[in-house]
Amino acid sequence: MTPMKEDYLKIIFELGGANKLVSNKQIAISLNIAAGSVTEMVNKMVDEKLVEHEPYSGVRLTATGMKYAEELVRKHRIWEVFLTNTLHFDLPDVHDEAERLEHVTSDKMIDHLDDFLGHPKRCPHGGVIPDRNGHYAKDHDKILTEAKDGETVVVNRFIDNHDLLTLLGDIKLDIGDQLKIISHDPFEGSVTVDNLTDKKRLVIGYKTAHYVFVK
Incomplete structure (x- = not known):
């Protein structure tokens, strides 16, 4: 499987x-990729039975696609924990490094790294980080919008995107922050919130709000 196809499975x-x-x-x-390229890749993944596609609605993972995705996500996220907690990388910078490492990491290696880190859950x-048997807590969250x-x-989690994580670091929006929703802009689509944790009002853009998951 190509690295690009693996990236699609992870983001889905x-x-x-x-x-x-x-x-x-x-x-x-x-993925910061043109819509036409996504359509082409999705069609290939449908042919390979990695995803199911509903026209004009979207895709979901098949059982086969899900198994691949869980294995990839496990390796990627365990490396992110190591890079952040042990090597003290800044959060926006860990994705690209983890991306390189996951493609050359054996199952045996990632299991040892998981043991070393104390079996992180997130x-x-x-x-979420699936364990070596594929078990993990299912999130029941929704996007901020x-x-x-x-x-x-x-705030429960963020999409793993360098520019997004840089922006969220700048506005000091963190995992665990409690937000009160003040309003949705009917034209721009931005969301105004009071960060009750930091006691600060924020206006979060439409695109950003789609990649912040809350519960």
Whole structure:
């Protein structure tokens, strides 16, 4: 399997493609790839029975695609934990390094690294880490744009994207922050929130809010 196809499996998993349909637009934005390229790759993955596609709605992982995705995500996120906690990499910088390492890491190696780190359950940006038997806690979260005005939510995880994580670091939005939803801009789509943890009001852009998951 090519590294690019592996990236597609990981991002579909991260966007919730185990349980719901993920749109080609979401994949394109997350991977910073042209929509036409996404369509072409999705068609190949359908032929290989890695995903199921519903026209005009999106894709979800098949059982085969899910197994591959879980193995890839496990390696990637364990490396992210090591790079962040042990080597003290800045969070926005760990993705590319973990991307290189996961492709040359054996199952035996990742199991030893997992033991060394004490079997972490989540990566630094909040994503679940499957254990060596494929078990992990299922997230029941939603994207920030789906939270209703007046609702109070907790930040659960972020999409693993360098520019996104840099921006969130700049505005000091962290995993575990409690947010009260103030309003949704009907034109721009931005979400205004009160960060109750930091006691600060934030206006979070439409694209950014789609890649912040809350519960």
